[in-house]
Amino acid sequence: MNIVTCIAPVNIAVIKYWGKRNEDLILPLNDSISATLSMDQMRATTTVMASPDFAEDKIWLNGKQEAFSTNIRLINCVREIKKRAKSNGGDGENKILDWHIHICSENNFPTAAGLASSAAGYACLVYALAQLYGVKGDISNLARQGSGSACRSVYGGFVQWHRGIEGDTEETRGSVAEQLVNEFHWPELRIVILVVNDVKKKTSSSIGMKRSMDTSELLKYRVQICVPRRVEAMKKAIAEKDFETFGEITIKDSNQFHAVCLDTYPPVVYMNEVSNSIIELVHSYNSFHGKMKVAYTFDAGPNACLFLMEENLNEMISLINYAFPFSHGDSYFRGLPLISGPAPQHICSSINIKPHSRDLLKYIIHTKLGPGPRQLGEQDDHLLNSAGEPV
Structure with missing residues (x-):
């Protein structure tokens, strides 16, 4: 048997x-x-195992066995990675390519809740398969076969996913991911995720996209006019570590994305009242300081992702805790350490912050920029045992 276990990151789109x-x-x-x-x-953590003893391909996701043969995107990923292995001198002549595989994958965060779980999951799967079959080079276009945004999770730091050009073959389209800067480029940048809801969303991203494509006039304007100039401005802001510009573009693009969802017919609503209260708090805080201190973005879900400098972290967290009081235990604050003192009353009174009902936020994750996927090396890391069953 051959076995590989890898981990891969979440990515949060700012455009x-x-x-x-x-x-x-x-x-x-x-x-x-x-x-x-x-x-x-x-x-996401994924173990892939190939063995001549396996009678069929199998997959387990977050502890539950799923259908393999009907998962078209999964099959596409496996097929394309094997094709690459045969063509670029990986294990092309190795019998391992003919063996069935078992896959076990799990996330340490909620799945299908608007936290980019599919991006991390498919990036991890493709990266692990690449290690298993000896595939070298850029694999972002292969990860894209599973989930579009997965192609961005194969690199660390800030990443651009190129639309690519029109063409008759996959090779000419050029829809691949490119690292703009690595995770060390902007060390002062911090990311705080406010988890409003950690259950599966009612409308999947795939269905929402299709509906917007069919009905939203605003989407056409966004694609043709807004995004091209925002991409260039955002790349410049990231390169120069210009938080003012970075934050403004991030906020505007998030707002426009959700405006497109509302322009869709019937509308697709991913945010809720708590999401809107977070937006109000961020804008009030920035207005108090007279400059961009915190930027928000919301993916296809109600959970807020805040970008801010480390120097503003404690003050902002104290205001969040004041506005959204909680009664949870130690599991409420997750990730990097957070220090939260009393909320500055001069800010609270100036911007008229009042506490909402308790426990509107499920928990808070404090994190920063990180690297792309990597392979784990210890036996205890594997999610499958020697028989190819979940541990």
Whole structure:
């Protein structure tokens, strides 16, 4: 048998991907840019095992066996990685390519709740398969076969997913991910995720995208006019560590993305009242300081991802805790350490912050930029035992 276990990160888009021009190849309408988060806090873990003794391909996701033969995206990923292995001198002549495989994958964060679980999961799967079959080089276009945003999770730091060009073959389309800067480029940058809801969302991203493609006039304007100039401005802001510009573009793009969802017919609503209260708090805080201190973005869900400098972290957390009081235990604050003192009353009174009902936030994750996937090396890391069954 051959066995490999890898971990891969979540990425959070600051310029959103929404809509496919080719459903089968998962080719996006527009470029997107994302931040890769540290795997110390949020990650997918995947074990892949190939053996001549396996009678069929199997997969387990978060402790539950899933159908393999009907999962088209999964099958596409496996097929394309094997094709690459045969063509680029990996294990092309090895019998391992003919063996059945068992896959076991799990996330240490909620799945299908708007926290980019599919991106981490498919990036981890493709990276692990690449290690198993000896595939070298860029694998972002292979990860894209599973989930579009997964291609961004194969690199750390800030990553651009290129829309690519129109063409008759996959090779000419060029829809691949590219690392803009690594995770060490902006060490002062911190990311705080406010988990509003950790249950599966009612409308999947795939269904929401398709509906927007069919009905939203705003989506067409966004793709043709707004995103191209935002991408260039965002790349410059990241390169120069210009938080003012970075924050403004991040907020505007998030707002426009959700405006597209509301412009969709019937509308797709991912945010809720708590999400809107977080937005109000961020804008009030920035207005108090007279400059961009905190930026928010919301993916296809109600959970807020806040970007801010480390120097503003404690003050902002104290205001969040004041506005959204909690009664949870030690599990409420997760990730990097947080120090939360009393909320500054001069800020609270100036911007009229009042406490909401208790426990509107499930928990808070504090993290930072992180690297791309990596392989784990210890026997205890594997999610499958020697018989190919979940541990």
